[in-house]
Amino acid sequence: MPESERDDRPHLVIVGAGFGGLELVKRLTGRRAPEHDYRITWVDRRNHHTFQPLLYQVATAGLQPQDIGVPVRALARRRPAVRVRVGEVVDIDTAARSIAFADGGSLTYDRLVLAAGAVTTDFGIPGVEEHGLPLKSLRDATAMRDHLLRCFERVSARPVQHDDGTLTFVIAGGGPTGVEVAGALAELIDLVLRRDHPELDLDRVRIVLVELQEQLLPTMGAFSGRAARKELTRRGVEVRLGVGVSAVHADRVEFDDGTVLPARTLIWSAGIAASPLARTLGVEPGRGGRVGVDAHLRVRGIEGVYAIGDIAGTIGDGDALPQVAPVAIQQARHVARHLTAPIGVAGFRYLDKGTMATIGRRAAVAELPFGLRLRGAPAWLAWLVLHVLLLAGFKNRVGVLFSWVWNYVFRDHAARLIIQVAERSPATPPGEDERERIQVDD
């Protein structure tokens, strides 16, 4: 009988194979875990783990989707206590201790860990849902890549003299994702598409990055914000600060300062909210739909349920932590300790080891402990090393490293394939993750 079918152990269900879920499974079943206290069912609606920090490189043809995705079943291999269930959880009955799947199935649990992450939110801004391109999954990233490349093919096939917005790319949100997309897109156009399309005048291209706050990278210090702005401007990106998107149409974007830009691309990196699964718990969600937890990351007021990572909100009376990978990983480690040996475990404390954002070749910003701030090539090298180390799977590390060296040496973005079968109308987003997008008021 497989180990996972020995029924005497309590059943632990982990929802989510992202950063939090993966770390938890590793901690509970790795070589250092003395014995398996639980039989574990590991659930995800996708059959793969996604390394989200590098999605923008798939979207800009620097990496292949499989470089940053790993099958969950491969990650669960050689972990006999773990059984994988691919399916979307749509409801949680905390009284009956069961979860329900969209495909009609259900599972009961003794302990449940919610690591279901976050979804894109449009804050109710008209047109973002219909026309904005989100970046949350591999499907989003490949759809964005297809769309970006198609814009150039379209202009090449049917040159127009007036600016109809096909070569204007608006990126909403000047956080790390917006900055990284803007830098990578500028690089793709300058280093690669310029050579691919000698028939086009690519000086007409506009990349416009808009940020509601008065600085880029608002969660980092002013030094990093200024450095990112300077570097992006040098690479031809127009940075507009203190401006928000107020409406999006198929052929133009409206801003809250009254200006309108003809554009057929809006990349939406301006907002996320906790997974809608949080709402099925029956507890009042906090800011951004996130679930309040106690010092051991147990959902307040519910027995046997933990929440970690992007879905988790305020801890006790404290503040909510940033929705970043290190928080999810550290919280997973804490829950692993608490699940296996709860006595004497001190409450969770987040150790902030710093923040980084990359802009392009030899350009990044990093804020590290002890007030250490880096920019330019040293920050870029630190970013490269950290991201290779954090990737799940040896093959992925080698693949990403190889692609980076190739792209750097040959000034190439070799993955510039348009692979979606049907052409969507310009600036129409893909369908898969539609239901992930919800509106929140704050």
Ligand SMILES: Cc1cc2nc3c(=O)[nH]c(=O)nc-3n(C[C@H](O)[C@H](O)[C@H](O)COP(=O)(O)OP(=O)(O)OC[C@H]3O[C@@H](n4cnc5c(N)ncnc54)[C@H](O)[C@@H]3O)c2cc1C
């Ligand atoms: C484009 C982008 C760039 C980023 N860059 C960085 C960065 O540079 N550095 C950094 O630290 N952080 C970055 N982040 C944030 C980081 O990826 C998240 O904070 C981290 O992934 C959160 O981990 P998690 O385990 O909570 O959720 P996730 O890693 O998002 O995993 C959630 C998992 O749950 C699954 N799931 C969701 N709902 C259901 C359901 N109903 N049923 C079944 N399965 C479900 C999902 O398919 C997913 O696999 C970035 C995020 C994005 C989108």
